[in-house]
Amino acid sequence: ESLLSCREDDRNSGHLSQPLRRKTLHNPCSWQSRCWQLAIALLVGISGVVFSLGNRVLAQSNIVPDDTLGAGENSVVESVGLIEEIKGGAQRGQNLFHSFLEFNVDVGREANFLIPVPAIQNIFARVTGANPSEILGTLGTVGDSQPNLFLINPNGIIFGEDSQLNVGGSFVATTANGIGLDNTGRFSASEPDSSNLLNINPDVFFFNRLSNQAEIVNHSTVGLQVPEGNSLLLLGGDVSLDGGALLAPGGRVELGGLSEPGTVELSMDANNLSLSFPDNVARADVLLTNGADINTQAGGGGSIVINAQMVDILGESILLAGIEQGNGSVDSQAGNIKINAKGKVNVSESSSIDNVVFGIGDGGDIEITTASLEVTNGAQLSSSTFGDGNAGRVKISASDTVRFDGVGTNGSSSAAFSRVNPGAVGDGSDIEITTASLEVTNGAQLSSSTFGDGNAGRVKISASDTVRFDGVGTNGLSSAAFSRVNPEAVGDGSDIEITTGSLKVTNGAALSVSTLGEGNAGAVKIRSSNTVRFDGVGSAVLSGVLSGAVGNGGEIQIITGSLEVTNGAALNTTTAGEGNAGDVKITASDAVRFDGVGNNGLVSGIFSAVTSEGVGNGGEIEITTGSLEVTNGASLNSSTLGNGNAGSVKISATDKVSFDSVGSNGGSSSIFTAVLPGAIGNGGEIEITSDSLELTNGAQLFAGALGNGNAGSVKISATDKVRFDGVGNNGNSSGIVNSVGPGGVGNSGEIDISTGSLEFTNGARVSTETFGEGHAGGVKITATDIVRFDGIGSNDLSSGIFSSVGIEAVGDGGDIGISTGSLKVTNGAQLSANTLGKGNAGDVRITVTDAVRFNGVGSNRQSSGVFSRVLSGAVGNGGDIEINTGFLEITNGAVTSASTFGEGNSGGVRITASDRVRFDGVGSKGASSGAFSSVQPGAAGNGGDIEINTGSLEITNGAVISASTFGEGNSGGARITASDRVRFDGVGSNGASSGVFSQVNQGAVGDGGMIQITAGSLFLTDAFISSQSLGTGKAGDISIDTRQNLETNRSSIQTTTLSGDGGNINLWVGNLLLLRDNSQIATTAGIAGAGGDGGDIIINAEFVVAVPRENSDISANAFNGRGGNITITTQGIFGLQFRVSLTPLSDITASSEFGLNGEFQLNLLSPVDVTQGLSELPADTVTSELNQSCQAGGSQSAGSFINTGRGGLPPDPTEPLGSSDLWEDVQLPKKASTDTTDLPITNSGKLIEAQGWIVNQTGQIELVAQLPTANSQWGCSLR
Template sequence: MSLPGNQPPKRSFKEKLIAVAPKAREIPQLVICSTLASLLLTSAGVVMSAMAAKAQIVPDATLGNEGSTVISGAIIQDDIADLIDGGAKRDSNLFHSFSEFNVNAGQRVYFANPDDVESILSRVTGNDGSDIFGTLGVDGPADLFFVNPNGIIFGEQAVLDVEGSFYVTTEEAISLGNGVYSATAPDTSQLLTVSPSVLVGQYLTRNSGDITSRGQLAAQENLAMVANTLDLQGQMAAGDDLTLLAENVKIRDTATDPFVGFAGDELRVQGREQVDILALSHRDSGLYSYGNMVLQSANPVGGDAHYWSGGDFRVEALDGALGSLESPVDPIIRTLGDVEIDGYRGSSLHILAGGSVKIGTAIITEPDAGALGVDFLRETITLLDDTVVQVDGGAQPTLDIRAGVKPEALGEPPLSLLTGFDNNTFDLLPVPISETNIPSGANIEIGDVALWAANGLVLLTNHYQPNETLTGNILITGDGLFDLGIFADRIRGALNSQVENAYFDSRNNVTVTNALIATSGIGDVGDIVINAEGLVRFEGAVVATNLSNEQGQGGDIRIRAESVEVLDGTDVSASISGPGNVGGVMITAQDRVVFNDSNISSRSVSAGTGDSGNIVLKARTVEVLNDTRLRTSTFRAGNAGDVVIMAQDRVVFNDSNISSRSFSTTNGDGGAIEITARSLDVLNGSRLETDANGSGNAGSIVIDVRDGVRFEDSSGSSRVFGSSQGRGGNITITARTLEILNRAFLTASTSGTQDAGNIVITTETLDVLNAGLTTATSGAGDAGDIVIMAQDGVVLNDSEASSRVQRDGDGNGGDIVITAGALDVINGARLDADTEDAGDAGDIMINVRGRVRFEGTSADGVFGSGATSGVLNPFTDGNGGDIVITTGTLEVLNGASLATGTFGLGNAGKVVITTRDRILIQGNAGINTRSDKLSSTGEGNDIRIVAPLLILKEAALLADTNNSQPGGDIILTLGRLEILDGGQIISSSQGSGVAGNLRIDATQGVLVAGRNPNFSNLVAADPELAEVLSAQSILSVRSTANGTAGNIIIGTAGTTPEIFLNDSGQIIAESASTDGGNIFITLNDLLLLRNQGLISTTAGTAQASGNGGNITINSPFIVAIPNENSDIAADAFEGTGGNVNITARGVFGIQPRPQRTPLSDITASSELGINGTVNLATLNTDTLENSLTELDDTLIDPTTITASSCIAAGATDDQSSLIITGRDNLPAGPDDVSLTNYSTETVQLVTSTPSISLQEPNALYQLTDGRLVLGRQC
């Protein structure tokens, strides 16, 4: 407030109002008049009419010849009054001095106001106080200073008629610059010309008197009261500043008489020791100012009143720092500007501010029990998120703070009683709004808030009736008395307390820094609702709804904003430890939600039997970073809540965790994790987990993403623990692309009695790099399936997709099902469906439009790429699953393999492959099915392949039995089969079991050729390979131990045209010590053996017993080169040699012999036993001897007869079969010499003859298809 001094000429209140009127706003209006005579108010505390009248006005002699005079009967303002004249004039100051000064009831006393006098200074030097029971005024515009150190009483009929300012004080002196005008030491006074001041209170002493007012005091400019104690009732008004300054200030009203303190500018109440305001008995009571309002004390201000300020409202300590406010009833603060309070304690507090609000600590102890509209507010408010809040400070303990409220929503101060002045009534003028009291923001800043009573409410909003020109934030700092924040602690309140809610509603930001926002207790827990049009930011904060050990429901935490940031260890949690349900956490942001090193949870803990709530996040992007945890959980019968994330754009988890768990040993279910977004990244140790104990089910993980999902060094899992009876949850991912990288895993498992969940992936492309997909069971429940549906490609690179029955698992393994455009399993990647216990392993089923490729090994060379389904435990009876592949092309390359097998009592599964194009198995790769331990009793199973082309190059198909059970068959239905460079197709027995059969139908023939140049290196690295494999390209059924070799059947469908065995290519059915297997070959065209080609059913290869197997060949032609040592052998060592039965039109270049030679042989010998037999059934030409046969025109095709060609016959004289050999592709000439007879010539071995260009035929020969050909003998 401005003090009198060296100032420009003063303006009247009216002049000031007119000056600012262009900036005014049409809200509460006021009429200021010269008197308040029309007010008839009474005081219950002081009965003025009972007091005896004192001597009236007695001037003293301290001013000498310039003493004061009293003129009675003067006419002032058309009425009789006493006029005080005289005095000592010094420039604009006029000094008066009295020994006594009193104004009786009905008396009118005025100070004369010479024209150039601006300040009238009046003192009382006697020992008595002053009683002002009538009218005291100034006959002019001068300011009036009145000093009586003995005390002053304004009676209930007291009226001021002062156009200027009125300063009344019980100080000992009035300050005049460096001098004083003293009432206790008049001789020391200095009658100076400087402007006086009483507003510092520096001359108050313990002996200073009090000021008591029960009247209606008004000054058109400033009104100031300074005393040791101010005891105030009634009304007082100042056109400018109203200042109440004392050691102790006491303000009261009654139900019939309001207390009204009004200032046209600043209103200041200062009680150095105490300010005690209790003025809520009348609805019009209150302190009102058009400017700032300040309550100031060294101790907390007792402020039970309504406050209305056209400027700012502050509670201060004496040094100007913020101070505290206490109110056992219910204060209501309305201000066009800001509100600043260091601390508040008391009943419900309502603050409606046009600007910002700052409170250090607010403690709400109880609701107000007063009257509606007098002591508290009741209103329905709708928040930004359309939440409807019932504000009722009488029904519930309430902290109600509304900032940035538009002026017209603040209401009008109830100043109608101030319109009854006797004279000089002014025109109605609006509340002055100047640049100094226009608010600059709509912020709310809170340190601590504590609710210590039941059914509490915290409402912080700058969205209520907003001034749209302002923006503002809400800041919770935790820097108050408790260093906590906002909490509802009903342990201090009633045991049956109900709901406590906290609402934060901001047009801009809400920030909570190192602070607590909590609702807690032992009844129903209230909600925490935070809305912001800007950013909601938590730093090191705790936001919690907690309920302990009693009946009641938990509260929700709802946050809605443009963006939300939860940072630096912030804990947002809803929890309960009783039978009620836990509240949820819901966060909605138009832009980003960011969690960094934070915790968000909804938990039913300890003794809690209720359900935990959901965590729901909705935003454009969601980022969960740096050890953040999103958790829902339950420990007893209740179900865990879901975690639901819906993002329009990206969701990122980085070194963070989402979990929904049921830790209960009863029937609580785990909740689901559901994520919907444009893209999802789960990175750097992040985990998505749904778990269950007891009989509850684990929740599912459901990811639905429009673009890409990436798991990197992270995991997603759904697990059932212990002996739980609940089911595992599914992991379902739908995305355009899915990447699972660098130690990332998706896992669905159970150790309980129910099934694990499935992993289901729907995508365009799936890339799994150094990562894995796993379903497993170690209990009675089945492992889940892995189902992959990819429109384009699936790549597993150094990775694993597995479904396992683990130790102690009685349940079955799940299937691995892949449907895709293409599949690549490379660099040691695996598809595994295994069992280690009683449960059966699952199947692997692949259906791919394009190419399936298995290729390579792990970086250390230990693990080859492939697909396996096996029985791994030698003491359990689970069966292995099948591998079923349907594709366009299949490639198994460079150390890769497809395998089913059994180490235990159960049987291995089948391998079934169907392709529309070729199969290439190359480079130490293979397909196998095997029973693998002597102690096991499981059977191997079949390999079935249907394809247009099968190529094995340095690779193998293997059906192997190592125990007493039969091995599986290998069944190939092909267009063409090529076994090259040491390729192998083997059905073998290394135990006592019978090796499986090998069945081949190839409509375009079979080629077996070449040796593996790397075989010696492979055997050096793994010597066991030599027991099964060899360096040659082989079709084989064999027994290397006590088991019987299987059979080889080729061409049973009658569609296989030829077999070409070249460069040590072999078809063998051999045994080491048992009977050799049988070989059945049926061809449409040709069996060709070159360069040590071999067909063998030899027994006793270990120089032991066993009969040689039989070889049955039905082929039009069998051709070998005599000196290339190609053999057909059914030999034995100790046993009987087998039988060789050949039906052919011609057998060329190979002949039966008693034993093998360096030539091409057909043998059925036994080294120590009885030889077998060789039976050749070839073409019979007897029908052509000495006969003439009519030939069909098409019987001889001249294009098949070439110049310089000849006819080669078999080696025996009695069984002759012929084929045409030749070169140059030249047909025989039509002029060849005709034959005169039809005899056939003796068949001889082909002899080398010099090449000639043309030779004439010398005989007629019949071919295998019955055609007769003119030719010459070779």
Template structure:
């Protein structure tokens, strides 16, 4: 080769080129061609020389030893194989030192070591990088260390054929015991006889890069174990480590079956420790000073595959400043057998960024899978530690159980976690094994949006897939702030036979669940704990603890079971919970005879508005409870263009046998307005739940929106306990305990039944002050065959005004319930405001009972008990009033009137001290088409009204008129009879003190008088009011067949009481404390002053 080289040099440089002559005035064409030919020959010779020299250097200089070892390496080149022998041996270690070490394409570097060698430790002391695009081979099971501070580049044809582990590093040296270094920068001939196992890799400033430029493996399918057709592979249970400055893997394949793959990037002066482990070597970065400044970047791109799968899934460790996976590159560790699994651990000092590709089957990411048929083995965990972690563009982190084995956990610790663009972090069950947990510890967590094509959503999940039998793992998130938006999801679910996992979220500052996403907004942002339709297992529970929580713009928070199992609980504890703009918070179950979870909210403030809902519902379950404990609750307005009311509700769906649970609210203030409502109901065979409210202040106000199911009429704000149409069960009770309650502007508080057979629930209100105003209603009613519930109000003050209504009624075949009010003061006024029991159907009205200190009806107010029942054998509508004062003003009325054939007027029973009725205010028990009812009044005094056989438009009347005089009812008025002598004292003929008038005359100017002025005569009884009308009675002729209306009036005389003699005081005494006391006998005591004065009159 040297001779050939010499000849080429001689021919090129020493063979004379034709000399160039001075240019003549003109050259012939032949001469010009000759000159050009000679020049071209020189250029060609020189170019050929350069190419041949380059080729010779590349072949012969691929492995060049240096002379730095006690026993130097020997390199024998035969064809494309460089055999490496010699080197310095020490305690199972074989040291080689090269000035250059590269393996060109198609070439082989063969370390021909003895069988007893454990570690082949190789350094490059020259200035060039190691370019490996061929095969590196070693004998036996020796481990191979390749150290080149300048850098190492692996090509697409690079391969390993060794029996042990491989460590490629750009460290300066390898450290051993006794402060011995095998240094590539300062190769000193220190004794190596005592060297044992390597202890560390010592890096200087700015170590070289490690690069791998391969073909990649685009045809991959997880969980299949990657078969390395190219790339670097070590035997099973061994270590493959690349530890340099920046580590850049483009289209690379690294494989260590059931072993360990270590990728590390160090850019500053530092020591990476080495420890011998069962699977080769472990590396420690704990001694690095100023950690953030000593690490470089690791990047996997262009279909790179890093795979430690095997009979026991291997370990994969990545340590860097920034770690990036992109272009469908993957890190995989799949458990295929029964050996113990390892884990995937990523430690980045600044960031981890996974970026997938949309148009591929397997996106970029980390995968820890278990396909083992041995149920006792778990796959390894995935642990990621970085200040920032981004999963984007369908990139995936998956810890999956595909067969009988259990899945591993995913543990992420970061300051900022962002999963977006259809990215996935998931622990899933596909087979018989149980799924792993997902544990997030981050300052900020964002799960955002959908993929670029809008076909998949970003997710953080634990799940069991269809046809699986294993249980789902749990989802645990600890953060300061959590945001889920743009159609993204966090969920724990099952579609198989196993149970779903629990989800626990602790966010010290805030949680935001907002919006929808996808091409057609088909994905709803949410937190879901769910069992899907295919599932037979139970769903888990959802527990949320945070300072402030927002659920907005169609977003969902749900714990439900749509399959055949029980649903889990949904519990939220927060200082402020805002549910806005058609958002939902739901707990429910559809399983036959299964239990729904409890929905519990404990908060400072709860706001539900814009058509949002908080709902605990079921289609087949029993006892769905919704408990809310809040300082302030506001349920406001409608959403979806007015078609959806905001609501707090419990509902049992169609065809269910089970009963609804309880809706219990404890709060300081409750505001329901603008069409929103609180609701418990049943539309099935089970009974509706009870609605119980304990509050300091309750306001139910107004209406809003347009109900498409009711001719676009508005929704009325309200509190409702209802049995819906076609249901069989009974409606629940509505119990309210409060200090102040306001129902106004067409709002409702109602218990009702529209059921074919079910009864309405009772409505009980205990309030210090209750106001029902402006066409609002507090009602208990039945619109069907069922009996209406009873309505009872206990309050200090009841105000019903401006068309307000308190009612118990029926419009169907069922009887209405009773209405009872116990109050200190009842005031009903203005625009037909009323308290009523009524029947507008075939059923009977209930009994209206008022117990109050005072009752005041003013300006068209009404107490009413009306009926349309034609069953004359039944007691009709009845009003019972017990009050000290009963006052009716300005056309206010008390009615038990009836209308219809065979419909009897109701009864009115009044017991009062004083009955005052003025300005055409009537008390009547009339029947328009049949017999009048009965009126019984027991009063100390009646003013402004009296019994009449017919009502008058100009007077205040008491009537019980029937269809004809002989069908009149009975009016019975009981007032006390007065004895004129009762209470009088017989006075002596002679004045007791005649001196009173001794010197006083009675002049005419001091005359007195007592005058009564009236337009007519005195009333017929002292107890009747002065009506101002002259009562004239003319003669009549008896007509024997006509019976006048019956009026019974009984006066019960009072017992005459013994009256003590009144004795005049004779003087007065001033006590020590200044009080004046009148005394009977005059004394001479200095404190006594006689009342007699000297006669002196003016």
């Protein structure tokens, strides 16, 4: 849309469409009306002449000779009818001098200087009187030579409307005081007596007046014309062409003047006369108005030169040079148009300066040197070719300002053109502007283009201060700079080059390079030391290969301090034809900012596109800067709708890159690369390298494939941090999307993020997905510090990473890989790999050196965690979940879950933690924390295994490890390996016990998975290790191997089946197997009253211990099937007794209610030598004496020593033994001997009961009556 709305003023071919020698047209469609105007003017003129002649038929011109030349050399005037013949004069070789008091030529009359001899080359006519000359008729020369004619009148010279020239050579009219002849010659009008007449060419004009130099005015609508190849010079004072015309075909027209005393040098090269003005003398002004016309067109040559203080070219006036139609040759060169003004040049009111080739040959240049230039109200500068030859340059040099503004009353834009027109063969040339500041406003244009067979020229701007393009003209055309290869043209466009302090392109203005024909478009190259700003709807840089074109687009290059593209402005590179679009390359040392949406709904940004008609690749977008902001709906967009690849988007920022918010049109701030519907080609990559990156409030990075081709990858490298946060008011989550859309055929790209720290919060997410035919890409995250996913967005979506195969898609999901120092996934955030179509879900692989924490449930009731799913309707396998870390914590309802709801196996969960793993608690919505593997109802496939390798494992307060099947397939197993200990403890607020579960649920078809635990020690409190089948399949086995103890408290290790065989339980315990408080080790088959043999129980333990009255059992039972076998290999069993059936006591049973009982086999290991490690007592004992000395007195019973065994001590030294604590002798009592021997008692004084003990100096322990002061909190005392 931008390329179509931003159009060049094709109606203006430099105001030219006809090869005319004068008064050429400003618009092709106005030719007839202009002819009528000329006809009416001619009739009016003729009427005036007739009226005048009717009143002055016999009037004579006022030509009065003076006598300053001396006797015999004074001028003589004779009237012959309407002709004044001027004879006499002073001859000096090739020079003929005339002098007059008055010199005027009346209307309808002629004044001719007669040439006395053929040798005359120059005729000088001066006016020594006080009045200006009025040339209202014809002024000429007659004779056998073609001398140059000089008319000198310091009082002024006026040419009337009907005035004309009939000279054989060049013509010079001047208000100078005199003319110099080499160093000694002089011909002065103001001081005639000082003249020194010589036979040499004149070389200087003298201006002696201190101020108010007289002017030269030309009203001649007929035109003052010199023969072809000659010169026409008007030298004032001020020079004014008020409707007048000057014609010097193939020659030279030069205008200028001085406003203070000085000299102007004259050079004569045959018929080519030229002036040289001093730099240190004030100049006079030059004015062209009311259709004034200067024309030097011919078969070659033809120059126009203006030297002045101020130059005004107004009222449809025209300066025209070049080569006429039908004239010229391959060697022909048109002359230049040069304007040199110390002050200001003003070209306005549809006036023009044109250097045009209509014939054969090269056009000349247009050169303007001034302090300031204004081209306004439809005025134009044009260097063009309609014929066979190259156009010349338009070269502007202004020390202050250059301004192009507005549209003329004829609808034409103010402009500077270099153009190869239709039918022409040749190259356009450059438009060069050097100034302090440049403004192109209100529809004005700078245009270099080709419509014919040839290359367009450059538009080259150098402004030390500012360049500004602003607005749209009343003709609907943008203020712009163009370089274009137009339809049917054959040739390359050229570059637009801007070098400045700051550049502004605003309110619909544009810089455009394009090709619509056969040839490459040029580039746009901007270099600004300060700022570049594009603002407003339609404000743009455009590079395009448009419909029907064959060629490549040009680059857009911007080098600046800072760049802003706002409120709908855009940088656009497009191919709609056959060729590649150009690249966009931005280098900004400070900052780049794209912001907002225009009032027409179009977004600010950079756009690289292959349109639906295009055959070629899109251009690259490259930004190198300090910082980048893309906000309020702005976008960096690279896409293909045609046959070709989309370009990549590459950003490199030393500081920060941020994308934020949503535009007023509902679009997210974004980077967008896509293969769109109908396209054939690959999407472009997105690469961001920066210190930090933020995408917030709905901002997105999107790489997609909706056509036939692969989506591009997304690669982010940020040395400090990457942050994605929030949801936009359009409901879009902040984040990254890499997608194969519906109907797309191709793979989505990879997402790769490398940074110090990474955050996804409040609904932000990364998504890689396929909804078409192709694989989803993977997500790879590397963060040296931390990765954090947290919370739910306002759109009720979880923060996280999501890899999915969508409904009806055919392809595999991508893997998710995270490598970091620490990872947190909290408050409903998720890492998820799913398949809903035909294809496998991706794996999730997490490698963290420190800790991984999954915590909580989101407000959308979604658990935090890691998920791998084969969803309902999908055909494919789920991906594995792998976590490698130092420490893993899953709490408050968070999970790791691998499941299948469709047709395919679920993935596995593999956890490796060098330190420990902790699962704890229940979420706010009642979901248990834990690790899950499941085959869900309606699914057909096997569940994946859960594997945990760690130093220690804690599963507490309702957290679980669960492998289950509800559908058609086997559940996965659970394998736990812990070098230290494993602890399952507690019941959650949802009533669920902590534990490990392998379950075949009711209605499922499949076997349960095996539970394997290898640990240093295992502790269960209010927990379960359970393998259960409520379907038709077998429950999985349970295998536990501990190097130390296995202790259970109100807990169960069990396998249960509804109708199938019970699973086996194998326990290898290095030390003690302890069952407390209704703990169970049990296999049960056929709990529904159906068949199924009980599973076997094999126990290898140093000791097997239970409390008899706590009803802790070891049982292998069945209902109709055979009871399972129990084999225990141990040093000893304590507190348990084998019984036929279960009792309220602690039992060992292997029974079947209606089938055969199982067998119980006890394998006792060799008894332990209890004497090992005991010290030998002393030979002499004093037991009797001590007993008698310490005997209790009175009726007190004898003292006793009790071995309490394990558990017999209070739990804390400050507490008494509880009544529930059990004391039990472990050997039969022996009857005490009644034989006693009384020994004499030696009275050794009052005995005091020992109050404590000390270690004496020899290291021996002594009982003491007086307890010494101790540092311990508790005293040690014997009772």
